[in-house]
């Protein structure tokens with residue numbers, strides 16, 4: 005447990021008949037409250053100081069110790085008839101302190117503690133307010149009854165941390181609610197509302213009123229009643245009729261979606277143990293499975309991602325300004341300009357966040373189409389959430405002057421600098437003073453856009469990812485003149501929208517796309533050298549990406565990149581051959597993608613791309629003999645001899661090139677730390693979370709090895725300067741390859757010397 009208020013107090017209503025154990029889980033203010041709680045547990049100032057010092061090492065140990073002690077006192081006191089376990093400050097318990105996992109566990113272990121609660125001969129009632137997650141819910145499942153507030157959230161999210169509910173959760177939940185629902189909750193980590201928990205049978209009662217009072221009343225009402233039928237571990241696990249088929253199907257499903265993550269698979273195995281073994285043996289199985297996960301490295305990666313996601317909220321700019329010094333402006337009303345795919349998604353996301361939105365599109369027909377699409381997206385979302393669609397929060401207009409009273413505008417028009425500059429010029433004329441002007445560009449220069457406005461400090465990039473109402477990532481791009489307040493406002497709005505928002509500097513492609521270019525480029529080079537799209541995609545998908553480079557390119561459309569390359573003067577029409585046709589600005593360039601586009605093969609939408617599809621729009625990719633013979637002809641025309649390439653080389657070339665660019669981004673100060681890059685890749689680019697993001701992954705591979713492989717590939721391909729190892733990588737290796745959480749120190753030193 006992370007936190008404790010080992011606070012014993014007597015219920016004012018029931019004298020000493022019900023004793024309350026307060027378990028609080030507000031992590032951020034844990035230290036002070038725990039200190040106070042320890043003091044309240046008895047002992048003078050001296051004892052208190054000792055306990056507090058211990059807690060500083062391991063907060064959860066103190067929480068567990070206090071629960072054990074207080075329950076013991078309550079059970080031995082004849083005047084106490086029932087016990088209510090509750091949290092403090094509106095929270096039951098968010099589960100184990102993840103930071104404890106890295107070190108040696110001290111204090112009483114959780115499982116015997118929960119067993120002792122379940123074995124108690126007085127009713128133990130959990131009063132659940134706020135969160136009951138992970139070990140917190142496992143504790144509640146050890147109680148004989150559970151009373152929840154209507155706003156409570158319950159779940160076993162361990163799987164998202166690379167673990168399974170190993171304090172009996174995987175054995176008790178199926179016994180309580182049945183195998184299918186338990187499998188769903190445990191394998192996904194899905195958090196449920198109190199209403200759903202009641203429907204599933206996880207809680208016994210839901211209250212709109214004071215939860216502790218309701219629980220105390222309830223505890224008194226059941227005092228003295230037999231408890232045998234309330235101890236979940238003694239329940240037989242309800243076995244569905246065809247349970248073998250059910251578990252096989254569950255296993256097939258998790259293996260399909262886990263992308264190599266071990267925890268979801270272990271969760272199915274643990275629930276299967278609950279359904280097939282006596283409780284004690286099931287607990288042994290739970291322990292074995294947990295031990296494997298704990299030592300797998302995947303749990304460490306996922307826990308890193310958990311903290312990285314929170315670390316990116318503590319953003320900073322090269323000037324030193326940051327989250328702690330910059331106050332965001334309130335944003336109640338926003339406008340979206342341009343209602344293509346991105347604009348529609350952004351409109352939906354803003355409305356679902358509770359903002360008033362003005363959606364602007366100049367052409368009547370497009371405006372009407374967009375309105376229809378936005379309406380149905382909102383209706384579908386509302387149906388899924390069981391809420392009313394936020395249709396009345398949106399007004400539609402063809403007139404840009406409708407921005408007059410908004411606090412923030414997000415421009416999502418076509419990626420064309422001249423067009424965007426014109427939009428920004430008009431916005432500057434019509435918006436009220438102080439309105440934040442945001443661009444959703446994924447490639448254009450935010451500084452150039454800002455220069456076109458009278459108030460460049462109000463301009464930032466808000467780079468959403470398609471579909472914008474679904475994808476969790478938001479890059480907030482600050483330009484040279486963006487004010488810290490503008491960045492703070494965009495970051496706060498992103499957070500409100502439920503996005504993993506990362507503040508990054510302005511450069512070509514920002515962080516995500518700048519790194520992606522090198523990854524894709526290596527994939528093209530590998531085709532030239534003898535690989536096939538199937539080989540490259542197979543290696544990347546086995547690594548854990550939902551789709552490899554080529555399947556992804558077919559999905560998003562090959563023409564998008566082609567247009568950009570044409571605009572940059574890279575893609576040149578025609579069938580030129582020889583080495584010179586594959587050089588741009590002195591560096592190697594592969595025109596393969598351009599040539600495929602010249603055939604009208606734009607991917608899924610045209611039914612042909614790197615693969616073939618049954619019909620345009622179809623999603624099932626099949627190997628395409630045309631493409632293979634095209635590759636052979638291409639190699640022959642350019643004098644290239646195909647060689648055998650293995651999956652290891654595919655991974656090293658694609659991933660290390662991407663990681664190397666990540667180091668350059670850190671060196672350039674475009675991202676403040678490795679966590680920023682990792683969050684961008686996990687939440688926006690399908691990087692498997694159980695590998696922790698590219699920079700974390702590099703640290704697990706070992707920086708000296710990454711450096712050595714990059715040197716090797718750069719030597720083999722001197723015409724690819726991007727493969728030259730970055731100076732920061734060399735520096736980190738020279739300073740002993742510190743763990744990822746210490747890279748910032750090296751980066752800081754580097755910047756201070758520049």
Ligand SMILES: CC/C=C/CC(=O)SCCNC(=O)CCNC(=O)[C@H](O)C(C)(C)COP(=O)(O)OP(=O)(O)OC[C@H]1O[C@@H](n2cnc3c(N)ncnc32)[C@H](O)[C@@H]1OP(=O)(O)O
Nearest residue numbers: 031032098099100101102103135137138139140161162314
């Ligand atoms: C054998 C024993 C095994 C037990 C299994 C477990 O219990 S594993 C843990 C299961 N619990 C979870 O996964 C819950 C994780 N936490 C959350 O989902 C959320 O933090 C919350 C509890 C719902 C609260 O959300 P809120 O948005 O209010 O706050 P933050 O997420 O920003 O968190 C505030 C700070 O607290 C830190 N923190 C949160 N959870 C933990 C945790 N389990 N262990 C350690 N620290 C935690 C978080 O990092 C924030 O800290 P900052 O320093 O401010 O970044």
